Amino acid sequence: EQNLQLALESTATAVTVDAAVTPVNTIDATMGNNFTSKPILQLPFEGRNIVGLLALQPGVTYYGDNDRSNYRSGNVNGGKSDQTNITLDGVDFNDQDERASFSSAFRVSLDTVEEFRVVTTGANAELGRSSGAQITLVSKSGTNAPHASAYYFLRNRATNANSFFNNQSGLPVAKLNRNIYGTSIGGPVRKDKLFIFGNYEARHDRREDSTVNRVPTQSFRNGELKYLRNDRSIATVTPAQVRTMVDPLGLGANTLSTRILNSYPLPNDTSQGDGLNTSGFRFNAPVGLHWQSYMTRLDYVRGNHTFFARGNLQRDRSTDIPFFPGQPPSNTNLDSSKGIALGWNGVIKSAIVT
Secondary structure, eight states: OOOOOOOOOOOOOOOOOOOOOOOOOOSSSOEEEEEEHHHHHHSOOGGGOTHHHHHTSTTEEEOOGGGTTSGGGEEETTBOGGGOEEEETTEEOBOTTTOOTTOBSSOOOGGGEEEEEEEEESOOTTTOSSSSOEEEEEEOOOOSSOEEEEEEEEEOSTTOOOOHHHHHHTOOOOOEEEEEEEEEEEEEEETTTEEEEEEEEEEEEEEEEEEEEEEEOHHHHTTOEEEEOTTSOEEEEOHHHIIIIIOTTOOOOOHHHHHHHHHSOOOOBSSSSOSSSEEEEEEEEEEEEEEEEEEEEEEEEETTEEEEEEEEEEOEEEEOOOSSTTSOOSOEEEEOOEEEEEEEEEEEETTEEO
């Protein structure tokens, strides 16, 4: 027999933690952030509107899509929203028509954005066109690796609470069905040389907006006219008094006017009207929205030079609320905006870059 002896050597464990640290900007006085495609696709956005990225920045106030037509519905550090400068792939992308809050010339699908950069304060001369935020968007391009995606988002009223005025008028929760779906595909046409990327996205809204309009009361339709006396009491002029005091010739009520008054729905809301001869009628008014967005980008690489062509197309149709139930929409809006951009990036000489 032989006894075996085991010796215990010293052990050491080393744990190394590597974390990417965002460097402090020591070059200039600009303040802002960059977002790449991953957070753009993963962050939740109302209606998949990329404006939400701007609204996350310090000093930015945005009141949502419901008031986009008002330039005061959003601002950066207190400045007017029409002072915001937006570029896409280095090309001016500002909405010179509506000049609405944080709006661009076309709608930008999240799946078409490779990078979102924003400078909220202290923009350099290379960016400065105005005093507001400087927003730079870079669209996606195809790569040597083919890739594709498809997506579908649904929002409805299943978890919505009813509004106070709807409850007061005995109306159900207004409908809200929002369907957003799309697809994108990208890849090489010729490896290392020619690439293509395309995206299609559609949004269909079938919703109802709670709206109220002024209608005549039942007593007014019956020919009674009510008014307030100086002591704030209510006085009523009856049809008989009208005939003797106002209508001595006995012409009577105009049948056409009477027919029009009786065509209005009966009031169900007291928040409108004078409470004497007119009141309010509230209902859930249907609103339709059908948006379609197309985007295609073609890239060609030759040595130190890259050329690209990008095309955008919108085919939008939306309807406004009718005045009363059963009536056609008060307005139908059509938008077929189109745009094309051409770009060239390259090195001509060591000191000349395009």
